[in-house]
Amino acid sequence: MRRPRLLIPLLLVAAAGTATGASAAAPAPGAPAAATPLDRVVPAPAAVRPGGAAFTLGSGTRIRVPAGSGEARRIAGYLAGLLRPSTGFPLPVTTRGGADGIVFRLGGRDARGLGEEGYRLTSGGRAVTISAARPAGLFHGMQTLRQLLPAAVEKRSRQPGPWRVAGGTILDTPRYAYRGAMLDVSRHFFTVEQVKRYIDQLAQYKVNKLHLHLSDDQGWRIAIDSWPRLARYGGSTQVGGGRGGHYSKADYREIVRYAASRYLTVIPEIDMPGHTNAALASYADLNCDGKAPPLYTGTKVGFSSLCVSKKLTYQFVDDVLRELAALTPGRYLHIGGDETHATSHPDYVTFMDTVQPLVAKYGKTVVGWHELTGAHPVKGAIAQYWGRDKTGAAERQRVVDATQHGTRLVLSPADRAYLDMKYDKDTPLGLEWAGYVSVRRSYDWDPGSYLAGVPAGAVLGVEAPMWAETLGSSANLEYLAFPRLAGIAELGWSPARTHDWDAYRVRLAAQGPRWDAQGIDYYRAPEVPWVGR
Structure with a gap:
């Protein structure tokens, strides 16, 4: 009898033995490899x-x-x-x-x-x-x-x-419309060609959003014509005191164009009101006391803030958002909003309530880190959740409440999706404040059920951030990104029913020779049965 022409769900185990992690049998000597x-x-x-x-x-x-x-x-x-x-x-x-x-x-x-x-x-x-x-x-x-x-x-x-x-x-077809990766070019600067290389790597795994963290305490990386010292002076250094750098408008347009050719949308982030020392050092008048701090090349967070009470602050923000919106064809502008320890809560609410309409003024949708839910997210706003499994109940509930009033979420839990976390205690690069994030841990969670109480339709997707405090090269970036990036990409694309660690680790192992051929120096995670190793 002829079989009906129906597609069957993905087989979680492609061959006998693979559920235990064993590699597929090698072909006999001289025999062609199986497809x-x-x-x-x-x-x-x-x-x-x-x-x-x-x-x-x-x-x-x-x-x-x-x-x-x-x-x-x-x-x-x-x-x-x-x-x-x-x-x-x-x-x-x-x-x-x-x-x-x-x-x-x-x-x-x-x-x-x-x-x-x-x-x-x-x-x-x-x-x-x-x-x-x-x-x-x-x-x-x-x-x-x-x-x-x-x-x-x-x-x-x-x-x-x-x-x-x-x-x-x-x-x-994809599970989620938003499948992102963030690259921090502020702590360490990455050139246009380095960003393009990362874009090509993201595209292989059907990632469709590139979130560029363009400003922080250590560097301002995008030219703004109305405030030229931001890039010229604020972008002149980086973590550890290196040369730094910034993107001209032509550079940024080239990144946007190249990303679009790989079907990725660029989402630029200007982090504020905190993480702003590079801007404060560039223009003294942005400080409440009118005194510019020195440039900063360390890695501490939470010590800087724009002056919320100054009218000039909002002219500055308006100018930056206007110029950035004009360069960015995508619908999103990310305004940061995390770790604002130097800003009082009332000032934070005032700032966010004032700045969000400026994003809409230039035809864009607001994205902010999940602290935005502690203010008043505007209609259509997106909160990027970076909390951990053990994040306090009150903070989680605030995010859940916001989703029940229309705020959508991009999930980037730090102890699951942050690619800059160390794999284990012996990892030579990366940070560990969110704990060690093994390849299995980064894959073994479900975005659809991660935050209890969030309506199913409120989860827009997932994103894998890469913070650059310890990254001085593309090789450093790739070592921390691979293989975890592939797992986050799968969480964003594949149906929930296909998520199974034992099957995934076999499929992931088969990517190793491909990365070897591409010159990617990935981490050979011991829990993955790498092919030929």
Whole structure:
């Protein structure tokens, strides 16, 4: 009897023995490696139907795109650029119709119900077809296809292959609309090229928001024409006294453009009224006593505050938000609001109540750290929760109450999602104030039930922040991000029913050779059965 054409939920264990953490059996010497099972990718797809002939990428393979879609052509060109160095194949991109090769399709019957970011990937003997309703879905499907090819495809030199994709169908849509990562460029400055490298790494795991922490006590990183000393002087140093740096407006636009080409929205943050020493050092009049403090290169928090009672403060904030909004096509502006120990609570409420309408004035949506719920979040505001499992009941309840009155949440619990926390006591980088965050701990929680009492629809998504006190290079950043970033990305994308540590650790292990090929010096967590190690 013919089987009904229905997709089945993702198999949590792809092969016998993997639930115990054992690596998949190696092929016999001289035998070609088996194609990667369709359910062995990260984030876990929503539904998988394996079976049928595998597709083999060859020297004559073409990448076919619909005529009239510049976005589809661009995505196909990106894929071809990734695959050509390792395969040695020309992989031309064409609008000529055909049912062979790698086929991108926009719209049509196969794209129904896929939304803005979902995709359907079908692999068979003649073709791999990626269908989506929108270009973002094609891009995410392309990233899945990339993982279904052997890890050596990520290398920048010719490799022997073969380049097979297992047969079957994946139907995939995201659980949450907001799947973010934050990069602190204030404590240590990261160049445009370093940020682009991180964007490419985020995009592999279907992250769609890049939150840039652009100001703090140690550095102001974005040029503001109406207050030029902010970047020129306030951005001149960093933690430990290094040179620092800042983004010109052209630099920032390039980051925004590049992120958009990978379907990430940039969310800029200007932290205030605390974490503002770089601004206070740049302009004496922003201080209540009119005296500028020295630049700061340490790592303490909570000692600085804008002068809430001064009219000039709000002119300053208005100018900064106006210029930043003009540079940022995305809908969100993050106004910080955390660790304001030097600001009285009444002053904090006054400040936030005054500043939130300025964000709306420039057509943007307010995002703030969850302390914002201690003021009066405006309609549509988003609070980013960074509390811990043991955060006090009163503070948690304040956040829950805010969600019951319409405030939405992005979840970034510090002892789960903060990528700058040490893995264990021997980790050479990172901090430990929120405790050690192992790979399992960062993955083993559910955003949908993390805060009891929060309405299901109030959780907008998750974000993995990376604070940069101890990071002096991209290698440092990657060591702390990988492998935990992949787990947070999966929590944001994959259905809750697919979340299972024993199955995930096997899928995660298979990413190791891919990261090796990409030159990512990731942490070899002992709880993960890394392939070939």
